[in-house]
Amino acid sequence: MNAHHTPPVATLELDRVDFIHRGHTLLKPTSLRLAGCQRTLIMGPNGAGKSLLMRLAHGLLTPTTGSVRWQGAQPAQAMVFQRPVLLRRSALDNLTYVLAIKKASRPELKAIPRKAQAMSALEKFGLAHLAKRPARVLSGGEQQRLALARAWLLNPQVLFLDEPTSALDPAAIKAVEDAVLEFHRSGTRIVMTTHDLHQARRLANDVLFMHNGELLEHSPANDFFTAPSSREAAAFIRGELVW
C-alpha cells in the first residue's frame, strides 16, 4: 500500500462530545480517537446518530459540550454527501470552481492549469465525456462520481462520506466503492457511514457502531464482524431489526 509512503494522517480526538437539539439529546457524551490511515465505517440503524457524529467530526456542527480536536495541524478534509450538492454549471466548471476557491491542488497536478487539472479528475472518474454537460442533469451515479472527483482535486487527508451509495444502482455503487479504495490507496483516511452491512464488510478495516445516539463499539473490522461486544451490534450483524 502506498499509504506507508505518505505523511501520517493527523489524529482526531473527540472528548466527551454530546449534541442536544431543542432539549433532545441526539448524541450522548462520546469520546473517540481516530488514528492512522484507516477506512473507518460508522454503522448502525437509521437515527442512530451516524451522520451527526460525522458532521461533528468534520466541523459542520459544533458540539453542545465537549471538544473536537486534531492532534497537530488540522488536515485537509472533504466530504461527500448522500445527495451530492452540485452547482448549476457544467461538470467541468464545478471542478474548476473548487480549485479557484480552495487554491489547492494535488501535488502531481500542481504544474498544470486548473482546467487541465479538472479534466484529469473527470477522466479519472470516467466522466471526461460529460465535461460540458450541466452537472444537475447527470444521473445519480454520475453526480456522485463528480462529487468524488471534486473531493479528489482537494487532495484531502481525511475524506468523510455520508451514505454515498444509498440512492444508487449496483453499478454506480461499485464505482463509488472503487473510488473510496482509490482514495485510501493514495493516502487518504476514510470515514464513511453506511447502513449496508455488505458494503461495510467490503470496505471497513475499522468499525464504529452506534445505536440510539450512543457509540457502542469501536473495534477493528475483523473483531467486529466475528465477535461484536454489544447485544445490539450482534443483532445488527445477524440482520435483525434493531431499534
Added chain:
Amino acid sequence: MNKTTALITAGALGLTWSGTLLAADDYITLASTTSTENSGLFDAIIPAFTEETGIDVRVVAVGTGQAFEIGRRGDADSLLVHDTAGEEQLVADGYATERLNVMYNDFVIVGPSDDPAGISDSENVIDAMQRIAESESPFASRGDDSGTNRAELRLWEDAGVTPQGEWYRELGSGMGPTLNTAAGMDAYTFTDRATWVAFDNPQDLTLLFEGDKALFNQYGSLLLSAERHPHLKHDLAAQWHEWLVSEQGQKAIADFEVDGQQLFFPNAE
C-alpha cells in the same frame, strides 16, 4: 469578471447619459397650470419664443397651489398661473419680485344637457350657483386648491352658499380628471374655457352658463426673487417674463386657437 465589467460600463454610460441632460443649460423650468398645458397653448407659443431667444421652456403643469409651492421652494425659474390674490401674496412675501398681467380667459359652468337646476337662463353666475345649491344638483369641485378651485370657492362665498352635502363632491383632482368624473356622474362643474374646449370626453356635458364678468380668469407671470433663490436662471427667466408681455408674445397668445376658437386673450398693459 466580464459580467462585472459590463455592469460597471453600463452604469458609467448611465451616469454620462443623465449628465448630458443636466449639461444643457439654455432652458428654463416654468411651473404652470394644467389648464394652460392641457389646452395646448404652450405647444403653440413656446416654439416662437425659442426661435427668437434660443431658450427652451420646460413646463411642469400642476395645480396653482402646487405651482406656488414650487416657486417658494425655488424649484422652477418662472411661474405662469391664474390666482391674482395668491400671486400678489407671493410678491408681498418676497419670493417673487414682479407680477405682470399676461392674458385672460374665462370660467364657464358646464353640466348635464337637461340642466336639472335650470341655470342656462340665470341672470348672473351668483344666481346660477344658488340654483345649483337649492336644487341640490350634483356638483363636482376640483377641491385641489388650484386657481380654478379658488375662484369657484370665492363665487360660492359671494353667493352666500356654504357648499357641503351629498350633492357637493370635492374630487381633489386636476381639471381634466374632474371633467371626466363630472361627465361620468352627470354633475355640474366649474371649469376654465380653455380646458373645456380642448376636452375630448364630454359625453352628456354641455356648456350651460358663460359670460358673467365675475367669471373673468386672469393669468399672471411671476419673476422669482434672485435674492431668495440665487441659483435660479433669472436672466433667462426675465427674457421669458418680458417676452410674454411683448408685442410678439401677446400676438402668439392671440393667434392660438382650438377648433377656430380663440381661448386666451392677451391683456398686458
Added chain:
Amino acid sequence: MLTSDNAFSTALALILSMDSALIDIVMLSLKVSLMAVMIASLIALPLGAALALWRFPGRNVVIVALNALMGLPPVVAGLCVYLLLSRAGPLGEWGLLFTPTAMMIAQVILVLPIIAALTRQQVEALHGEYAEQLNSLGLTRLRMIPTLLWDARFGLLTVILAGFGRASAEVGAVMIVGGNIDGVTRVMTTSIVLETSKGNLSMALGLGIILLTLVTMINAIAHMIGETAKRRLG
C-alpha cells in the same frame, strides 16, 4: 365615444406612424426604468443575499421593513425624493429635480425593497440546500454570496422582472419628481395620465396598450432566455 376598438386602432396607428415624439417617450421610459432596475439590482442582490446569510440582532426588523416597503406607495416615494432634491432640500444643490435622473432615483427606491426582499427569500432557500457543501469547502459567508446569487439566477431573473414591472408601471413618483415635461421627463405612464386628463381616452388607452406590449415583450424575452438556460442546466 370611447370603444376598445378605437383604442386598439389608435394604438396601431401610433405604432405604425413611428411618431418621433412617441419613440422618444418610449425610449425614455425604457431608459429610466431599466437603469433604475439595474442600479437597484446592483445594490439589492448582494444586500438580499447578505440578509439571508447573516444572523444579527434586528434582522427580523430589517426583513419586515423590507417586506413592508415592497408596498410603498409610489407617490410617497416620489414626495420623499422631491423634498430631497428640491432646491430647498438637502440635495437641492445638485439641481436634479425635474430631470430623468430624479425619476430614476425615485424608481430605484421603489424597486430596491422588492428585489432585496425576494432575493433574501430565494437565497435563503438555496442556502438551505447548499450550506453543508459550501461549509465543507470552507467558504466564508462573504464568498458564498456570489456563488448563491449565480446559482439562484433563474429565480432572480423573475425577481428582477418583478422590479421592472413595478418601475415601468408606476406613475405617482415620476409625475412628482419628473414633472411630466414634454420632451424631457415625459414617459409612457405620465403621458397616459395627461391624455386621460384631456379626456382623450382612446389615445390614453392606446398608449397603455403600447406600454403593455413593450413590457410583455421584455418579459417574454427574459422568460425565454431563462427557460432555455434552465432546461440546459437543470
